[in-house]
Amino acid sequence: MTDNILEMRSITKTFPGVKALSDVSLSVRRGEVHAICGENGAGKSTLMKVLSGVYPHGTYEGEIHFDGRLCEFQGITDSERAGIAIIHQELALVPFLSIAENLFLGNERRGRGGLIDWHRANGEASKLLARVGLDENPTTPIGQLGVGKQQLVEIAKALSKDVKLLILDEPTAALNDTDSEHLLGLLRQLRSEGMTSIMISHKLNEIESIADSTTIIRDGRTIETMDMRADAVTQERIIRGMVGRDLDSRYPERESHPGEEVLRIEDWTVGHPVQDRLVVDGASLSVRAGEVVGIAGLMGAGRTELAMSVFGRSYGRYLGGQLYKRGKPVRARSVQEAIGLGLAYATEDRKKYGLNLIDDIKRNVSAAALGKLSRAGLVNAHEEIRVAEGSKRSMNIKAPTVMALTGKLSGGNQQKVVLSKWIYADPDVLILDEPTRGIDVGAKYEIYTIINRLVAAGKAVIVISSELPELLGICDRIYTLSAGRITGEVPRSEATQESLMALMTREKVLAPAGAATTDPEPAAPPAAVAADRVPNPSQEDPR
Missing domain, CATH: 3.40.50.300 (P-loop containing nucleotide triphosphate hydrolases)
Structure with missing residues (x-):
């Protein structure tokens, strides 16, 4: 009998007007790297938030069995006590605190009189950093590290809590090839030590190289779980499961006729x-x-x-x-x-610079060209809605209405809103x-x-x-x-x-x-971290 560390049975999660998960089941074997694939909005992150207690027991239907027992987590603290740690795509680190302070935030190393024992904290932090292959002084502020190193700090933070199951949501989305390979190497190392990992990723080549099993979720339902080695799984098969059809080519055909x-x-x-x-x-x-x-x-x-x-x-x-x-x-x-x-510029950081996440689709679409919708300083609200609805149709933005909050959309649909904004600016x-x-x-x-x-x-x-x-x-x-x-x-x-x-x-x-x-001279090694991208006047x- 297969030794499963995790079984999620018939999980159903509903938000107002939307069924995000419908009878989803997931089994993860002990000591494997299990990948979860699906289109944006398929329900992958929602399923992991159910598992980690972000959505507490009682807000969903179904059962979670972890490490041989039925679990009813009421919050993240409960799931962490059980040995589950989740690392979200948006890293939860405090940039002005040191590496050690971030590692033990809420889990401080205390000495006599309840005061923090900094010698102990920095010593333990050094050991954790060495375990994830990060050669940094534990007193270094997090804000001085690149995204790749911050990702490793998040993993070290999880390891400090005696984790049995590590969940990573798009861990390499913002990393370059070198940092991505280092992180995947770390996951292989943790697997050899008996650690179980769940990785959500859109990078199919990475899934092919590291995953032992892959579960595909589409439209809030489980499509299939594949053994990556025994089933000889290809990227084309994964894509077919994700989108429900074959993609004859990753890139649509286009004839090039450049002008002036x-x-x-x-x-x-x-x-x-x-x-x-x-x-x-x-x-x-x-x-x-x-x-x-x-x-x-x-x-x-x-x-x-x-x-x-x-x-x-x-x-x-x-x-x-x-x-x-x-x-x-x-x-x-x-x-x-x-x-x-x-000129128009669609930023790489859509959440920080490209969109107002607490405003609706309508306002985001019109933001760069309000002059086209206003007269005497007043915006024509009816025309603004008409323009946004036109963008929603033409760009295939999946949302209930143009009044939906942009921050509630999946990453792909947020990107379509960014493009809609600049396309409307013509x-x-x-x-x-x-x-x-x-x-x-x-x-x-x-x-x-x-x-x-x-x-x-x-x-x-x-x-x-x-x-x-x-x-x-x-x-x-x-x-x-x-x-x-x-x-x-x-x-x-x-x-x-x-x-x-x-x-x-x-x-x-x-x-x-x-x-x-014909230049034979190699360049100096490229900088590992991009310059701080903070706009200035x-x-x-x-x-």
Whole structure:
């Protein structure tokens, strides 16, 4: 008989007007890595919140059996006592506290008189950090660490509580390839030590490499659980289970017919907002109407810094460079000026910078172009609703109404709201920064289809992505960026993952003709952590 550490039986969870889970069952074997897949909104995170006590017993139907006993958790504290720890996609760390303080927050190491024993706390923290492979001083403030290292701190925090089952919700969504591989290696190590893990992920290649079993959830129901080794599971089979149909191609077909040059950036140079260093160093690129141009680079290369500084100088200190719109020099010294010039920027951090999560879909869609809906300073509410409903239909946003709170939507649907906002502003150039981060393959396909519609209408699109297959699948040309410098420009017909990676790890600027480089000198190791991406007030021209 299989030794299951967890059995969730016939779990049903209902919210007002929505059945999020319907008779879902899940069995997890002791000591395995169990993956859970499904489209955004399928119910994966809801199921894990039921398991971890975020949704307490009594708010759902069904039974949870963990480690041989029936459990009725009334909160997270109960599930942690039983040995279950969950790490959410939005990390729950306090940036101004040290690593040790975060590790033992609410579980402080006390000495005589009830005072915190800092020597003991820092000593135990060092051992936990060593266990997860993180070489950091436990007194270092969390805010000084990159996202990858913060993820490891969260795992160390879970290990400090004698965890038996570790739940990770999209653990590698915001990580680069190096940090992702390190985290997956840690999960393999924990598995060898007898730890059981549940991983929610949209990255099918990672699931193939690490999962022992995979459960697919679609529309709040369990579709199937597969043994990844015995069943010889392929990515295509997982996709078919997730979306309910075959995807003949991950990327929709598109014929490329670029027109006139819409935007050109020449010798663009930007300084870090605080430190005395360059984040963008003499970058030059162009994009034409009806064209998708990609920007590839390792974390810390300056991709987001370049995009934000071009978009109204919303990042860093402008030090030089010129923008040309249809061949004429222009200035975009503020976000308002950038929008007026026909530029739009969909940020990589949709929750923090792209959306107002406590407002409804309607208000978010109209936010960037209220002037089109207002007269004498008053917004036409009926027209605002009509526009939002049109976006909801055309973008296939899954929500009850346009009055629904944006923060309640799945990641894929939130991304569609971001795109709806900028599409309504009717830009000539749309810069998309990690447009498919943290969303499932079905939603990704829809985003790619939307991009194709935009370029078919004559828009110019720039896509920044950490996923090289994505850039190769949707772009006409790809620029590579390293240490703030453009190191290459390659047409899609000549680009491969290997050739792009070679250019992404060089620092010497190459002639932008798409030809292969002959520069034999390797670049210095890329920064592991991107610069702090905190927008600062736009700077005036020094000229």
